[in-house]
Amino acid sequence: MTKSSPSAREKGKTGPLWLLGKAQESRPIAIVLLAGTIVLVALIAATVAAALDRRAAxxxxxxxxxITTDTLLAEDTARSLQSVQLVLSSIADWIASQGITTAEQYEAQMAGRDTHDLLAQKIAGVPQIDAVTMINTRGKLINFSRTWPIPDVDVADRDYFLALRDNPTDKPFLSVPVENRGSGTWTIYLARRITGPSGNFVGLVLGAILLDHFEDLYSSLPLTTGAAIALWRNDGTLLARHPPSPVGQKLPVEAIEAPAGEGIFTSSFSVGRREPILRLIASKRVAGYPLLVNVTRPMSEVLSPWRRQSVFIVAAGLLCMAAVTAIMAALIRQFLAYEHVAAAVADRERAIMDREKVEQQLLQAQKLEAVGQLTAGIAHDFNNLLTVILGGAATAQKFAGDHPRLNRSLGNIRLAAERAASLTAQLLAFARKQPLRPEVLPVAAHVEAAASLLERSIGAGIRVETEIAPDIWHITADPSQLELALLNVGLNARDAMPNGGLIRFEARNIVLPDDDGVPQQYVSISVRDTGTGIPPEIRDRVLEPFFTTKEIGKGSGLGLSQAFGFATQSGGRMRIESEPGSGTMIVFKLPAVVAAAAEVQQASAPVPTDVTWSGRVLMVEDDPAIGEMVGETLREAGYDVTLAITAPDALLAMGRDPAFDLVFSDIMMPGGMNGVELARAIRQAHPSLPILLATGYSEAASNRSAREFPLMTKPYDIGELQARLAAMILEAKGA
Incomplete structure (x- = not known):
C-alpha cells in the first residue's frame, strides 16, 4: 500500500474553518492571517474614507x-432696483419742486408734452426700465414716457395702486409680474406714492422693469449641465429664469428658500413641467426688496466628478487588496510546505537519535539549509508582491489630495509594507541569500555603536559593557547587517533578564585553522548575558525562523536567524553557548582584514534625485502586476517604456528597435535566460547602453557574476527607481 503524502492529504481542504483550524496549529499561519486581515480592513477603511472624503469635498x-455666485447676483439685482428707485425719487423730488400738493395740481401740471420729454430723459441710460408712468388718484394715466399722446388706461385694480392709495408711505412697492399684451414681454412695476403735505394722496409714479434684463444677465454666465439661475418674489412667484421657464408660476416658499431665509439646502422642486430631481440650491434675499435669487445644480451633476474619481480610488483599493490576498495565499502555501518539511525532518531525527552527535549536527545543518531555501523562496515572492503593494499605495495617494485621514491610512499601508520588507530582509539573511554590501569595517566603531544603541533602548536595571582589544583587526562585512545582528542578539539577551543583569560585548583577534589546517585570521565578537539561559530541549531550534518562546506580538522569531545567516554569508560562523540559570554567550567569528584605517571603504554616494525623468526604457519583467504598475508609473513620470516578459522577448525588441536609452530587467525570469545572461548579451551588442538589474532574491544577485551591473533590490521605492534611471541615462549621454 502506498502511503499518501502530506500535500495529498491536504489537497481539497479549503475554506475559512479549515484555515482557522490551521491557524490554531501553526503560529506563522496565525500571524499571516492576523496581519493580512488587519491590512485588508485598513485598505477597505481607507478606500471608503477616500471616497467619502472626496464626495464631501x-x-x-x-x-x-x-453661494458666491448667488451673493453676487443678489447684489447686482439690488443695484438694478436701486437705480430704478433713484429715478423714481428724482421724479418725486422734481414734482415737489413744482409746488404740487394736491391731486388736481398733479393732474393739471403733469399732463403736458414737456413732462413726457422729461420722463424719457430720466430713464435714458437705465436699460432695465421699460417706461415711467404717472398715475392720478383715480388710477388713470397722466403721463407716459413711452408714447405720446397718453393712452387711456385704467390701473385702479392693480396691486401696486391698491397697496399705495390708502397707505401714506414713501417706501416703494414691487408688483407681481405683468405680461404686455402687445409685445408679450413681462415686467414688474416699482411704484412710489406722491403724498401731499397733509398726507393726502396726490398720485403715483412708477417704473416698469423689464424681466428680460435679468434673464439676459443670467444667460451670459457660464453654467454647468443642469444648473439654473432664477429670480423669485418672496411669495414663491417666478420672475425670471435661465434656462427659460414660464414667468408667473408659483411654488411653495419652502421649496425655493432656505429655512434660515438664505443659505444653501437641497430640494426636489420642479419648475414648469420638468420631472422633480434632487437639487443643491443656494438662496439669497435681495436687500431691501421682497425678492430672492436662487442658483441651483442637480446633485447628480455636482457628484459627477466624484463618481469618476471613485472608480480610480476603488480600483487602487481593490488592487492593493488583491495583492494582500495573493501575499496571504502565497505565505500560507509556503508555510504549509515548510511545516511538511519540518515534520519530515523531525521524523528523520527521531529515527537517528542513537547516532553520534556529529551526525546530529550534520542533520541540523541540512535542516537549516532546507528551511533557508524555502525561506528564500518565500522572500522572493514576498518582495515581488510588496513592490505591487507599495506601488498601489502610491497610486492611491495620487487621488487622495489634501485629505489627512486618507493620507494617514495610505501612510500606514506603506509603513506596514516597509516593515514587511524589513522582515523579508531578515529572512534572506537567515537563508544567506540577502545581497550584501560588504565594506572594510573598523570593528571597534561598529561594536561600540551597537552597544550604545542597545543601552538607550533597554531598562535601567540592565548594564551594558564593552571590551575591545586595542589592536583589533578590520573585517569585511555589510555594516548595517553587522549592527543589526549585534542588536538582535543584544535584545534577546535583554529579554532573558526580566530582573536586570549585565550584557557584555567583547571583541578580540583570533587565529583558527581552516579545513586544510592553514591558520586563518578572524575577529571574535561575543555578546554575553547573565540571564536565564536557553533550555537544552530548544537549543537546536533557536536558529529556525519564526521560532520564539515570547508571547505573540513580543517578537518575530527572526533575530537569531538573521544573525546566523549574516555570519555564514559573510564567510564566518556563529556559536551559541548557554546553560540554564548561567546566562548565554553568542560568538561571531568573522574573517579579518589586516588593513590600515585609511583603507576603510566609504559609503557610496546617494543616487541623485534632481534629474529629469525622460528617455526610452526597455523593461523586462515576467510578473504582470509589477510590469503593469511600474511601467505605468514610469510613463507618468515621463519615460517611454517598452515591456518585455522574457529575455528572448527583450532581445527581439532590441533587434527591432535598438534605440533604447536604458534596459531595466528582473534577474529571475522564465524562458531559459535570466537577467544577468540577458544583460551580458545586450552589453556585447551595445557596450555603451546602461543596464540596471532588479531582484527580490536571486542566487545571481548574491554571486560575483552580477556585480558587473548596477542592482536594485525589491521592493524598491518608485521615486528612487526613477532617479536611478535618470542618473544612469544622463551619465551614459555624458551629461
Missing amino acids: DIAAARREM
Whole structure:
C-alpha cells in the first residue's frame, strides 16, 4: 500500500474553518492571517474614507461656488432696483419742486408734452426700465414716457395702486409680474406714492422693469449641465429664469428658500413641467426688496466628478487588496510546505537519535539549509508582491489630495509594507541569500555603536559593557547587517533578564585553522548575558525562523536567524553557548582584514534625485502586476517604456528597435535566460547602453557574476527607481 503524502492529504481542504483550524496549529499561519486581515480592513477603511472624503469635498466646493455666485447676483439685482428707485425719487423730488400738493395740481401740471420729454430723459441710460408712468388718484394715466399722446388706461385694480392709495408711505412697492399684451414681454412695476403735505394722496409714479434684463444677465454666465439661475418674489412667484421657464408660476416658499431665509439646502422642486430631481440650491434675499435669487445644480451633476474619481480610488483599493490576498495565499502555501518539511525532518531525527552527535549536527545543518531555501523562496515572492503593494499605495495617494485621514491610512499601508520588507530582509539573511554590501569595517566603531544603541533602548536595571582589544583587526562585512545582528542578539539577551543583569560585548583577534589546517585570521565578537539561559530541549531550534518562546506580538522569531545567516554569508560562523540559570554567550567569528584605517571603504554616494525623468526604457519583467504598475508609473513620470516578459522577448525588441536609452530587467525570469545572461548579451551588442538589474532574491544577485551591473533590490521605492534611471541615462549621454 502506498502511503499518501502530506500535500495529498491536504489537497481539497479549503475554506475559512479549515484555515482557522490551521491557524490554531501553526503560529506563522496565525500571524499571516492576523496581519493580512488587519491590512485588508485598513485598505477597505481607507478606500471608503477616500471616497467619502472626496464626495464631501466636491459638495463643499460646489456649495462655496454657488453661494458666491448667488451673493453676487443678489447684489447686482439690488443695484438694478436701486437705480430704478433713484429715478423714481428724482421724479418725486422734481414734482415737489413744482409746488404740487394736491391731486388736481398733479393732474393739471403733469399732463403736458414737456413732462413726457422729461420722463424719457430720466430713464435714458437705465436699460432695465421699460417706461415711467404717472398715475392720478383715480388710477388713470397722466403721463407716459413711452408714447405720446397718453393712452387711456385704467390701473385702479392693480396691486401696486391698491397697496399705495390708502397707505401714506414713501417706501416703494414691487408688483407681481405683468405680461404686455402687445409685445408679450413681462415686467414688474416699482411704484412710489406722491403724498401731499397733509398726507393726502396726490398720485403715483412708477417704473416698469423689464424681466428680460435679468434673464439676459443670467444667460451670459457660464453654467454647468443642469444648473439654473432664477429670480423669485418672496411669495414663491417666478420672475425670471435661465434656462427659460414660464414667468408667473408659483411654488411653495419652502421649496425655493432656505429655512434660515438664505443659505444653501437641497430640494426636489420642479419648475414648469420638468420631472422633480434632487437639487443643491443656494438662496439669497435681495436687500431691501421682497425678492430672492436662487442658483441651483442637480446633485447628480455636482457628484459627477466624484463618481469618476471613485472608480480610480476603488480600483487602487481593490488592487492593493488583491495583492494582500495573493501575499496571504502565497505565505500560507509556503508555510504549509515548510511545516511538511519540518515534520519530515523531525521524523528523520527521531529515527537517528542513537547516532553520534556529529551526525546530529550534520542533520541540523541540512535542516537549516532546507528551511533557508524555502525561506528564500518565500522572500522572493514576498518582495515581488510588496513592490505591487507599495506601488498601489502610491497610486492611491495620487487621488487622495489634501485629505489627512486618507493620507494617514495610505501612510500606514506603506509603513506596514516597509516593515514587511524589513522582515523579508531578515529572512534572506537567515537563508544567506540577502545581497550584501560588504565594506572594510573598523570593528571597534561598529561594536561600540551597537552597544550604545542597545543601552538607550533597554531598562535601567540592565548594564551594558564593552571590551575591545586595542589592536583589533578590520573585517569585511555589510555594516548595517553587522549592527543589526549585534542588536538582535543584544535584545534577546535583554529579554532573558526580566530582573536586570549585565550584557557584555567583547571583541578580540583570533587565529583558527581552516579545513586544510592553514591558520586563518578572524575577529571574535561575543555578546554575553547573565540571564536565564536557553533550555537544552530548544537549543537546536533557536536558529529556525519564526521560532520564539515570547508571547505573540513580543517578537518575530527572526533575530537569531538573521544573525546566523549574516555570519555564514559573510564567510564566518556563529556559536551559541548557554546553560540554564548561567546566562548565554553568542560568538561571531568573522574573517579579518589586516588593513590600515585609511583603507576603510566609504559609503557610496546617494543616487541623485534632481534629474529629469525622460528617455526610452526597455523593461523586462515576467510578473504582470509589477510590469503593469511600474511601467505605468514610469510613463507618468515621463519615460517611454517598452515591456518585455522574457529575455528572448527583450532581445527581439532590441533587434527591432535598438534605440533604447536604458534596459531595466528582473534577474529571475522564465524562458531559459535570466537577467544577468540577458544583460551580458545586450552589453556585447551595445557596450555603451546602461543596464540596471532588479531582484527580490536571486542566487545571481548574491554571486560575483552580477556585480558587473548596477542592482536594485525589491521592493524598491518608485521615486528612487526613477532617479536611478535618470542618473544612469544622463551619465551614459555624458551629461
